[in-house]
Amino acid sequence: KQEVTQIPAALSVPEGENLVLNCSFTDSAIYNLQWFRQDPGKGLTSLLLIQSSQREQTSGRLNASLDKSSGRSTLYIAASQPGDSATYLCAPDTGNQFYFGTGTSLTVIP
């Protein structure tokens, strides 16, 4: 069964900093990997999807990378803003099944 670990569990940074969130998974036989954000008491919002054949995917200030063979993905957030405060979750897809880690709780201090 796929095990997903996200480090750090919590992160607090001043506004404007660049930051990296890490995701590792045990089963490298994935079709894709998706990054989400979750605001308190809300559902998940999709941020980026990286196909297994891709190494990077970018959307605005977000850049996600994928090293499938080593079971790792990173989410890079540039010039962080208070509105980025949320929990960030990664989810590798092993074929109709997405597995989630416990996420990284990000707080951006104005």
Added chain:
Amino acid sequence: SQTIHQWPATLVQPVGSPLSLECTVEGTSNPNLYWYRQAAGRGLQLLFYSVGIGQISSEVPQNLSASRPQDRQFILSSKKLLLSDSGFYLCAWSWGNYEQYFGPGTRLTVT
């Protein structure tokens, strides 16, 4: 565009009572459908997924069940709720091996 609905938004039920949560998707056909539970301070746990009408796969043995009576309708049920069933229940859909989209969730409190 595609939309996913869940109801109710919140629910308070006594131990031993039945449960029925509904999820519907609009704007797509033959989606893969998923039920997740998120307990307080814990990650998302995949409960059930379905690739078609009447096709349900269970990830975790428990007192919950799921059904897919129509292509875009997914129902989570229980005959008798336990205290441990409290949590945030999320429905999601995807099409093929592409992005997964989540509904707004149902907050269930079992008392």
